[in-house]
Amino acid sequence: MSKALTSFLGENLADLKDKGLYNIIDPVEGPNGPIIKIGGRELINLSSNNYLGLATDSRLKEVGKQAIDQYGVGAGAVRTINGTMDVHLKLEETIATFKGTEAAIAYQSGFNCNMAAISAVMDKHDAILSDELNHASIIDGCRLSKAKIIRFNHSDMEDLRKKAKEAKESGLYNKLMVITDGVFSMDGDIAKLPEIVEIAEEFDLITYVDDAHGSGVLGKGAGTVKHFGLSDKVDFQIGTLSKAIGVVGGYVAGKSDLIDWLKVRSRPFLFSTALTPADVVACTRAIELLMESTELHDRLWENGNYLKAGLKALGFDIGVSETPITPCIIGDEKLTQTFSQRLNEEGVYAKSIVFPTVPKGTGRVRNMPTAAHTKDMLDQAISIYEKVGKELGILA
Structure with missing residues (x-):
């Protein structure tokens, strides 16, 4: 390894560890369900995006196995050659x-969707109005497009309107786009889509x-756009197949002409091997289940509200979440890391989230209750939160 690289890595890794910003990856031994095993210990899992418990659902596993027997383990090519099955x-x-x-068009990941779709439509002659708290994949997709990026204050509709007006009246841009997360993953708040559509x-x-x-x-279950009744008003609906759907991949949904354009111009679609058959069939079955019943959706919300109420009653700062995402905002990065580690030692896996994922000084442990958790599991977790919170002086 070159001396310059050795020096760069050594200095910067040491700096991250010193500031409490170094992330340790814990391999899970077995399925990623409401209880996980790490290092031979069973832990209540509050860090998964597996909102509906579908990642371990027997119905999805069964159709996935059948797909492997029928189609094999891989698609064998990119979608535009003969990888489309x-x-x-x-x-x-x-x-x-x-x-x-x-x-709709399916991609290999949600991250790929944002890298693909934004740059396929926007270019250096355009401008993008982007919420300042948008996901990293949106930020990278905007950069890749080479469009002018105009950040607006988080969910600040006055700021969005002002900057949209300035961009429009400047006459500098061929096209203007406004991009937002539907649900912001660090705080659990919901985008103000009706106002955004009105401004758009x-x-x-x-x-x-x-x-x-x-x-x-x-x-x-159908998402934020459907929640507000705006399916005919939003041009691009982006989603993953790896969170609530429980498998892997991503998609863009919209008008037929838009999807046709993405099939001929979005680079991840053109140059990456297609999603595996087993994953595709499992994703399809998961979505069918959501269209057939709201049982899992309803259970998720019941568990989310239960955990929120329990943590708030203890005195934790759970922010402004409007969804089952439940942050416990600690602030100091090192204390946040220590809090997460102590939860782990007591039997709860709740990962710390610190800079650069969230702004400095806003470190938090983010809890992701799922439809698969039982009330007993959540009660145990709340009890452990109380014990550790008092021990570290976070709670009175």
Whole structure:
């Protein structure tokens, strides 16, 4: 290794560890369910995005096994050569029905969606109005497009309107787009989509909603856009197949012409091997289950509200979450890391989230209750939170 690289890595890794910003990855020994095993110990799992418990659902496992026997373990090619199988088309048709759009396109991940879709439509002659707390994949997708990035204050509609008006009246840009997360994953708050759509219609903005944490959670499962009844008003609906859906992948849903364009111009679609058949079939079955019943969705919300009430009653700062995402905001990065570690030692796996994922001084442990948790599990977790919170002086 070169001396320059050795010096760079050594100095910067040491700095991260000193500031409490170094992330340790804990391998899970077995399935990622409400209880996980790490280092031979069983822990109540409050750090998974597996909102509906579908990652370990027997119905999805069964169709996945059948797909492997019928189609093999891989698609064998990119979608535009001969990697598109009939199961891919069925998945995309199912997504479009689920999201209330004309068509949909599936990608290998939600991150890929934002890298693909933004840069396929926006370029250096355009501008993008982006919420300051948008996900890293949106930020990277905007940068890749080479469009002018205009950040607006988080969910500040006056600031968005002001900056949209300035951009429109400047005459500098061919197209304008407004991008927002549907649900913001660190705080659990919901985008003000009705106001955003109103501003977009006034200034002819392309509307783009990344609903990674809203699909399966809001709108009786169909997502944030459906929650507000705006399926015919939002141009791009982005989602993952790896969170509430429980498998892997991502998608863009919208008008047929938009999806056709992404199939011929979005680079991850053109240059990455297609999703595996087993994953595709499992995703399709998961979405079908959500369209057939709201049972899992309802249980998720019941558990989320129960955990929120318990932690708030103890005196924890749980922020402004409007969804099952439940942050316990600690502040100091080192104390946040210590808090998370002590929870782990007592039997709760709740990962610390610190800078650069969240702003400095706003470190938190983010709890992600799921439909698969029982009340007994949540009661145990709340009891452990109380013990550790008092021990570290976070609670009185």
